[in-house]
Amino acid sequence: MDKTESILPVALRLGINSRHEPLIFLRSDSPVARSEGFESMSRVKVEVNNKTIIATLLIVYSDLIKPGFAGLSETAWKRLNITEGQRIKLSHAPQVDSLAYIRAKAFGHELNKHQLQEIMRDIVEGHYMDVHLAAFITACANNNMSHEEILYLTEAMVDAGETLTWPGDKIVDKHCVGGLPGNRTSPIVVSILAAKGLTIPKTSSRAITSPAGTADVMETMTKVDLTFEQLKQVVEQHNGCLAWGGSVSLSPADDILISVEKALDIDFEGQLIASILSKKIAAGSKYVLIDIPVGPTAKLRSKESAQALAKQLKATGDEMGLKVKVVLTDGSQPVGYGIGPALEAWDVIGVLKNLNSAPQDLKERSVLLAGELLEHAEVVKPGEGLKEAQRVIESGEAWDKFTQICEAQGGFTEPPVGCCKMNVNAYKTGYIRRINNRLLGRLAKLAGAPADHASGVYMEAKVGDFITEGSTLLAIHSEAPGELEYALEFYNTHKEMIIIEEEL
Numbered sequence: 001m002d003k004t005e006s007i008l009p010v011a012l013r014l015g016i017n018s019r020h021e022p023l024i025f026l027r028s029d030s031p032v033a034r035s036e037g038f039e040s041m042s043r044v045k046v047e048v049n050n051k052t053i054i055a056t057l058l059i060v061y062s063d064l065i066k067p068g069f070a071g072l073s074e075t076a077w078k079r080l081n082i083t084e085g086q087r088i089k090l091s092h093a094p095q096v097d098s099l100a101y102i103r104a105k106a107f108g109h110e111l112n113k114h115q116l117q118e119i120m121r122d123i124v125e126g127h128y129m130d131v132h133l134a135a136f137i138t139a140c141a142n143n144n145m146s147h148e149e150i151l152y153l154t155e156a157m158v159d160a161g162e163t164l165t166w167p168g169d170k171i172v173d174k175h176c177v178g179g180l181p182g183n184r185t186s187p188i189v190v191s192i193l194a195a196k197g198l199t200i201p202k203t204s205s206r207a208i209t210s211p212a213g214t215a216d217v218m219e220t221m222t223k224v225d226l227t228f229e230q231l232k233q234v235v236e237q238h239n240g241c242l243a244w245g246g247s248v249s250l251s252p253a254d255d256i257l258i259s260v261e262k263a264l265d266i267d268f269e270g271q272l273i274a275s276i277l278s279k280k281i282a283a284g285s286k287y288v289l290i291d292i293p294v295g296p297t298a299k300l301r302s303k304e305s306a307q308a309l310a311k312q313l314k315a316t317g318d319e320m321g322l323k324v325k326v327v328l329t330d331g332s333q334p335v336g337y338g339i340g341p342a343l344e345a346w347d348v349i350g351v352l353k354n355l356n357s358a359p360q361d362l363k364e365r366s367v368l369l370a371g372e373l374l375e376h377a378e379v380v381k382p383g384e385g386l387k388e389a390q391r392v393i394e395s396g397e398a399w400d401k402f403t404q405i406c407e408a409q410g411g412f413t414e415p416p417v418g419c420c421k422m423n424v425n426a427y428k429t430g431y432i433r434r435i436n437n438r439l440l441g442r443l444a445k446l447a448g449a450p451a452d453h454a455s456g457v458y459m460e461a462k463v464g465d466f467i468t469e470g471s472t473l474l475a476i477h478s479e480a481p482g483e484l485e486y487a488l489e490f491y492n493t494h495k496e497m498i499i500i501e502e503e504l
């Protein structure tokens with residue numbers, strides 16, 4: 001070992017989850033830190049095994065890191081494919097030229113195709129810190145992207161990852177823009193269409209700002225983190241899948257942006273459009289149905305704003321060779337009974353099994369969307385989709401297909417049940433007049449959803465129902481007594497969550 005190599009720090013796995021951003025930890029008295037002039041939050045190039053990553057440096061003043069070692073977060077460790085005891089080479093990271101484009105966007109300049117491709121490439125390659133990602137998201141928010149920029153962003157997100165191709169032309173998919181608790185139609189729609197022989201390679205996100213995403217719900221019943229090859233195999237065998245998009249490299253920049261959007265609690269329209277369409281294009285889809293719930297406390301609050309979004313989605317889809325159909329649905333209140341991964345999963349199972357206790361609003365909405373997509377893909381004649389989708393559900397074909405897909409993805413298991421539950425009772429007699437989706441979603445998150453799969457809220461009443469004082473409005477489920485109490489306190493200070501009036 002020569003003198004230069006002897007001062008290289010030994011890699012130490014710290015087991016720290018830093019999500020997508022790789023971190024490296026060095027002692028303040030480290031020879032490398034002193035010789036290179038590193039400071040905390042510096043961007044550092046890390047090299048080992050002919051692999052290179054860019055990581056954010058944190059300086060340690062305690063004995064967390066022993067002399068001669070450099071600590072690595074889980075993301076950094078896995079990307080480098082390193083083993084304990086190996087020495088790593090550290091140097092200053094090269095300048096990231098695309099950051100200049102983000103600054104330009106922040107000052108009102110329109111970005112071209114090349115600039116957005118460079119930004120997406122640098123995001124996927126890990127050249128951006130979270131603060132850079134937050135700057136990009138903020139600069140593009142508030143409808144601050146032109147149609148051309150949205151088109152270029154969509155193309156750039158597709159180009160930054162892998163793509164799938166399938167035989168035939170009946171490759172379909174559906175997506176909901178979100179904002180409506182319990183609206184878990186995707187597993188049901190996928191099961192209906194796959195049972196009809198259509199190819200539907202459904203990849204879904206985890207929750208962004210909601211108590212559950214489709215991937216969170218499916219994870220309570222089967223494996224969702226499939227490899228690229230596993231996903232292809234499941235679809236080839238059973239016509240469809242219900243996988244987490246983050247486990248395959250289909251529009252990978254989207255998943256990174258989503259994680260920062262979640263922290264900021266921001267969805268911006270341009271990225272929303274690019275996110276939806278890039279995933280569908282990368283998955284090889286030809287026909288896409290997009291569900292936009294509209295309501296006072298949904299993501300889209302007015303019919304006019306929903307129609308404007310629908311117009312942008314269809315226009316961008318047309319230019320990308322994707323046949324997009326948009327359906328505006330009722331977003332005035334939650335769908336189904338459950339809000340939270342496991343509680344929503346039980347609703348899905350109930351609908352697919354045709355149980356009398358299943359939420360009929362979830363069944364009706366799923367059948368509507370599946371029927372619309374059957375007609376959109378020209379599998380049935382106009383006006384016949386609803387009837388056919390309902391037949392597939394009630395015949396048991398959809399449940400059979402759902403269990404086949406789950407088994408192929410790793411096996412079917414029943415969703416968990418939380419250890420703690422508390423009923424919330426009506427504060428007066430009358431009719432349920434309004435339900436605030438946003439506050440209800442917040443309540444489910446305070447109970448522990450989506451991280452704690454069995455946590456959330458179970459609705460006992462819907463808008464229009466007559467309820468007597470002291471009867472159950474909803475039940476809060478949790479996996480920890482402390483979170484249960486926290487959620488209950490939130491409800492007690494936000495009684496406007498569910499408005500009860502003497503007359504409708």
